[in-house]
Ligand code: HEC
């Protein structure tokens with residue numbers, strides 16, 4: 831529980847009714863229960879049950895996770911080589927994520943460029 835609080839950057843009362851830990855009245859507690867199941871399933875299905883993904887992996891100390899970067903994968907990194915429709919989508923993505931949301935946006939062709 832200490833670990834969950836720290837991962838989300840919240841106090842126990844964010845999820846629990848003070849002095850009544852077993853009560854399920856608070857919505858974040860219900861969400862957290864689903865998140866625990868999701869995290870468990872992620873590790874089970876992708877990492878042989880090793881705890882590779884934890885609350886912190888997505889939450890980074892925030893109750894509402896922040897999107898840090900967006901990587902669009904395409905056959906080519908050169909905008910001029912893309913089909914018109916793909917090029918438009920890429921430009922829209924760039925404007926939406928980088929312009930409006932301030933998220934780091936890049937087109938990549940290889941997984942090794944994902945950093
Ligand atoms: C992000 C939400 C969240 C935070 C923050 C949190 N808890 Fe919990 N806690 C849960 C959930 C969900 C369960 C129930 C787990 C289950 O159903 O298996 C739980 C269960 C418990 C229980 C057992 C009672 C029960 O409902 O099964 C205790 C005691 C408890 N938490 C104490 C704490 C303490 C102390 C803190 C602060 C250090 C804390 N929790 C912070 C979500 C949270």
Ligand code: HEC
Pocket residue numbers: 834838858859861862865866867869883884885886887888889893894895
């Ligand atoms: C794979 C990424 C991911 C992991 C792992 C993850 N979460 Fe989340 N969590 C999210 C996203 C995305 C949201 C926001 C959902 C939304 O916008 O409604 C969220 C929302 C929540 C909320 C609601 C916050 C609020 O302000 O209402 C709680 C509580 C929460 N997560 C708890 C947890 C706990 C506890 C764990 C670890 C057991 C966990 N999460 C693991 C992605 C993740």
